[in-house]
Amino acid sequence: MISVYNRQKDLKICKSSVRALVKATLLYLEIPFQEISVYFVTKEHIANLHHQYFHDPSPTDCISFPLDDTHLGEVFVCPYIAKEYAKKGRLDPYRETMLYIVHSILHLMGWDDLEEKERRAMRKKEKSCMRNLDELRLTLKAS
Secondary structure: OEEEEEEOOOOOOOHHHHHHHHHHHHHHOOOOOOEEEEEEEOHHHHHHHHHHHHOOOOOOOEEEEEOOOOEEEEEEEOHHHHHHHHHHHOOOHHHHHHHHHHHHHHHHOOOOOOOHHHHHHHHHHHHHHHHHHHHOOOOOOOO
16 A cells, blocks of 8 residues: 655645556565555655754655565655755756655665765666656656
């Protein structure tokens, strides 16, 4: 089961599109279908989580919390950060948010990006996942 919770107003979120994107990513990564929760939160909420769990009070793009064998985990994504980053790079904020979801799922699977070698491998896997989503013509934008 893919649960989606929208607790922000910075970017319009289509929950069925999020579910399709998450399901496609899990299938592509050959992850047995499990329960996963995706939360879209405000800049303040993500900053609070970042401070509480990582002792860093700054807002961040996404945070993942792996759980157990039956529930893959919880993903917290901040569309405000995606919009700000997209604006600076002239990117699509929906695509940036998609990348944050993919990135978070990879973290749930144990991928890490703290060391340069790991970061390069994770970026390569993210690009591969995003290409797959493009081939499937999946987007977060409501039809």
